[in-house]
Amino acid sequence: MEISDKTAPGGAAREAGEIGYTLDTQVGFLLRRATQRHLAIFAGRIPDLTATQFAALAKLCEAGPQSQNALGRLTAMDAATIKGVVDRLRAKGLVAARRDPDDQRRITLAPTPEGRAAFDASVGAAHAITAETLAPLTEAERKTFLDLLIRLT
Amino acid sequence: MEISDKTAPGGAAREAGEIGYTLDTQVGFLLRRATQRHLAIFAGRIPDLTATQFAALAKLCEAGPQSQNALGRLTAMDAATIKGVVDRLRAKGLVAARRDPDDQRRITLAPTPEGRAAFDASVGAAHAITAETLAPLTEAERKTFLDLLIRLT
DNA sequence: GGCACAGTGTTTGTATGCGAACAATCTCCG
């Protein structure tokens, strides 16, 4: 990458060999901003659940009953994080927990009827959230973007 | 909304008209996972600052002194968030603050010499973080990805 | 001049997210 010797706004002619840095074009910053926008869209369409809570509930509905830590792995949350998420889903009455009789350490989680109903009622909104998040892109671009994004995980 | 009579795990014959939902292919979930991976790479290469703290420091070095809220806008953090970030940067001695004489409400923030030195010393690592984050993609794919990502912000 | 309104920073409350340490339990292997 070439070194520009521009006098940055508010800043400093760069010395020869100095490497510039522009926050606004960094992947990390763009990922954070895209996530922020997505979460705002999510909160607008599914106000009663956070994206994280919905993910956990959806995974339970999709993959069937799971131990708490297993659910965490399926939803990319560590043990400490999934605990809080599950506690809140239980408090809302959307998820039920019972000790696994075969392994006293494990807690088996399953959606309650209310949980499954809430999930079913939200699937349409969830798809709309995805659509709105990707709305700035054409259909072909969406596919390209998702293909590339999945390789960065 | 349909009650599926599916037999759980992974499972499930869907009824006609029912809309499926697979967490693992949703943009939001992929964005979160990509961000997680990026943050892990960041923490490995710049252990003394979080990505957020580095972003704020970098923006101050790049754009010059700013009021606290203005810095928050430049770094996509709301007033409550930027306050905590700035407090921690000040505690580390990387950022200095003074009341703006022309506007008693404002706090003008600027990097200290130590802050600028820390930034200069980390720019190389920051570029390496970007490179490692995007490493799974080819050069052409990286450009495509960033072009699409920027449109989702 | 004075007042409505906007902007700035602070605080509180809630919700991720992760590292680290911990007790209880299970598994495996000698």
Next chain:
DNA sequence: CGGAGATTGTTCGCATACAAACACTGTGCC
């Protein structure tokens, strides 16, 4: 059998994130 080591869930501490309410200051407009 029995102990080393792994797994599971919990707790603590720290660091984003954002909504909402607040006090204070500045601006514009009558």
